Amino acid sequence: MSIDYNDKISKAVQQVPPSAIRRFFDVAAEMKGHVISLSIGEPDFVTPWQIREAGINSLIEGYTHYSPNAGYTDSRQAICDYLKRRYGVSYDYKHELLITVGGSEGLDLAARALINPGDEVIIVEPCFVAYKATVLFAHGVPVVVETKPENNYKLMPEELEAAITDKTKYIIIGYPNNPTGAVMTLEDYAKIRDVLLKYPDIVVLSDELYCELNYLDSRPASLTQFSELRDRVVMVNGFSKSYAMTGFRIGYVAGPSELIAPMVKIHQYCIMSAPSTAQFCAIEAAANADAEVAKMREEYNHRRRVIIKGLEDAGLSCFTPYGAFYAFPCIKSTGLTSEEFCERFLIEKHVAIVPGNAFGACGEGFVRISYAASMEDIKEAMQLLKEFVEELKKG
Amino acid sequence: MIDDIELLRLIENNSRLSYEEIATMLGTSASEVEQEITRLKEENVILGYTTIINWEKKAPDNCIGMIEVRITPVKNKGYDHLAQVLSKYDKVTACYLMSGGFDLMIIYEDKTLRDIATFVTEKIATQEGVLSTTTHFILKKYKASGVIYDNPERDDRQAIIL
Numbered sequence: 001m002s003i004d005y006n007d008k009i010s011k012a013v014q015q016v017p018p019s020a021i022r023r024f025f026d027v028a029a030e031m032k033g034h035v036i037s038l039s040i041g042e043p044d045f046v047t048p049w050q051i052r053e054a055g056i057n058s059l060i061e062g063y064t065h066y067s068p069n070a071g072y073t074d075s076r077q078a079i080c081d082y083l084k085r086r087y088g089v090s091y092d093y094k095h096e097l098l099i100t101v102g103g104s105e106g107l108d109l110a111a112r113a114l115i116n117p118g119d120e121v122i123i124v125e126p127c128f129v130a131y132k133a134t135v136l137f138a139h140g141v142p143v144v145v146e147t148k149p150e151n152n153y154k155l156m157p158e159e160l161e162a163a164i165t166d167k168t169k170y171i172i173i174g175y176p177n178n179p180t181g182a183v184m185t186l187e188d189y190a191k192i193r194d195v196l197l198k199y200p201d202i203v204v205l206s207d208e209l210y211c212e213l214n215y216l217d218s219r220p221a222s223l224t225q226f227s228e229l230r231d232r233v234v235m236v237n238g239f240s241k242s243y244a245m246t247g248f249r250i251g252y253v254a255g256p257s258e259l260i261a262p263m264v265k266i267h268q269y270c271i272m273s274a275p276s277t278a279q280f281c282a283i284e285a286a287a288n289a290d291a292e293v294a295k296m297r298e299e300y301n302h303r304r305r306v307i308i309k310g311l312e313d314a315g316l317s318c319f320t321p322y323g324a325f326y327a328f329p330c331i332k333s334t335g336l337t338s339e340e341f342c343e344r345f346l347i348e349k350h351v352a353i354v355p356g357n358a359f360g361a362c363g364e365g366f367v368r369i370s371y372a373a374s375m376e377d378i379k380e381a382m383q384l385l386k387e388f389v390e391e392l393k394k395g
Numbered sequence: 396m397i398d399d400i401e402l403l404r405l406i407e408n409n410s411r412l413s414y415e416e417i418a419t420m421l422g423t424s425a426s427e428v429e430q431e432i433t434r435l436k437e438e439n440v441i442l443g444y445t446t447i448i449n450w451e452k453k454a455p456d457n458c459i460g461m462i463e464v465r466i467t468p469v470k471n472k473g474y475d476h477l478a479q480v481l482s483k484y485d486k487v488t489a490c491y492l493m494s495g496g497f498d499l500m501i502i503y504e505d506k507t508l509r510d511i512a513t514f515v516t517e518k519i520a521t522q523e524g525v526l527s528t529t530t531h532f533i534l535k536k537y538k539a540s541g542v543i544y545d546n547p548e549r550d551d552r553q554a555i556i557l
């Protein structure tokens with residue numbers, strides 16, 4: 001070996017550590033198939049049939065080529081119609097919407113479009129693991145704001161304001177939240193808006209992948225709904241969670257044309273266009289799947305309540321989650337770390353859940369339980385959790 | 396307050412849930428669920444509880460006929476009279492008044508094709524007002540009661556997704 005790869009691989013890439021819970025990952029992967037998995041951040045539902053069929057039909061009709069860079073006109077229009085219908089916000093499909101390879105690409109595009117080396121980006125933890133990584137890959141400096149269970153994991157205006165400096169370029173907010181299941185209401189967002197109005201240069205990236213999975217209010221609430229922020233809020237959204245379409249790899253960003261245009265530029269050189277087949281599916285989803293989404297939402301909501309009850313019965317404290325398909329209970333009372341807890345629960349009871357520290361340092365002492373799983377699995381897992389916690393307490 | 400439609404959807408999919416389980420899922424109390432279910436039974440909204448069985452596995456030779464019946468309504472009795480009479484047979488599992496080219500759709504289950512033929516010729520065709528019948532036999536069930544029989548879909552997700 002003559003090449004020193006440490007020297008070759010970009011420092012920006014090297015500084016992102018492989019996931020903190022690598023070892024746990026390996027154990028879980030090995031045991032898959034023999035365990036109950038409440039560790040999966042994607043819907044257990046198969047994509048509603050008519051959405052799949054739209055993709056199949058597009059293949060029959062020979063739509064097997066690149067689409068326009070920003071996406072097919074019909075797809076963009078269908079998404080803009082959806083946003084108007086569900087959010088009450090109007091976007092011009094020609095200049096204010098870009099179809100991406102999942103919400104993931106949107107997060108990456110924003111980082112690359114906005115960050116100059118050394119710029120600060122405020123990240124609200126615990127959160128989806130891509131936020132920090134995209135910022136680091138783009139030579140930005142993540143500044144972490146930690147949300148707390150006593151605030152229902154909402155972003156508090158004073159905590160946001162305390163993190164703002166003259167280097168702050170943008171802030172990433174993600175509600176309904178992965179991993180906590182927290183939601184922000186429009187009133188909560190109004191307080192954030194008031195802070196933002198004091199800092200007119202700061203852009204907001206609002207990750208709303210779980211917007212349809214809100215059990216407090218079936219209508220999405222979002223910073224995009226404040227017209228006074230219209231010129232600087234970019235919504236990252238997609239079909240993965242709301243429509244059970246993770247494998248289609250389709251999402252979008254919506255925002256002011258001045259911010260969408262540079263993202264289109266990167267996308268056009270690095271990606272060309274989002275998958276054409278998936279864009280046809282997206283039309284069907286955006287236009288004709290409200291009923292299917294409502295059905296999934298209702299089922300998730302039933303499971304959510306069963307999980308909350310199960311955690312109570314197991315004696316673990318948990319703030320009440322109202323969004324996504326996660327609960328984020330505290331396991332500090334057991335005396336174990338998040339990782340110890342999850343590893344022992346997996347090995348002793350054959351249930352996989354995720355250590356909270358995977359989502360930021362402040363997730364230590366917590367675990368993420370996903371209810372994107374069948375009701376039978378959830379009930380059984382909750383019973384096993386109760387046994388496990390009781391055994392731990394007996395010592 | 397229970398959303399009774401949500402409650403009905405829930406037990407339509409799984410009638411074996413206990414009052415406690417339903418209560419947890421709907422965010423209410425078991426006694427309220429019991430009250431609501433009692434009310435829905437009294438109002439004949441809930442008519443009974445069944446199990447979805449794939450009989451093809453246990454009694455593969457059983458036959459199901461779908462019988463289209465054209466009738467002239469009997470004076471003063473409309474279609475209801477004949478429909479009610481035919482519905483009384485145990486082996487008639489469904490009976491519908493239809494729009495279109497015929498009037499009643501009868502679903503009839505028995506052991507053999509001959510049993511069904513006998514029922515049609517002896518019990519239906521002989522009824523006053525029956526003009527004609529057309530009988531279709533089910534060859535294979537792919538989906539019934541909202542359940543797909545041999546669904547190839549499986550959980551192909553990775554062990555952990557963050």
Ligand SMILES: Cc1ncc(COP(=O)(O)O)c(C=O)c1O
Binds near residue numbers: 209
């Ligand atoms: C909060 C959040 N944002 C974005 C994504 C990325 O979703 P996709 O790229 O499938 O649209 C995920 C996926 O886990 C997520 O949880």
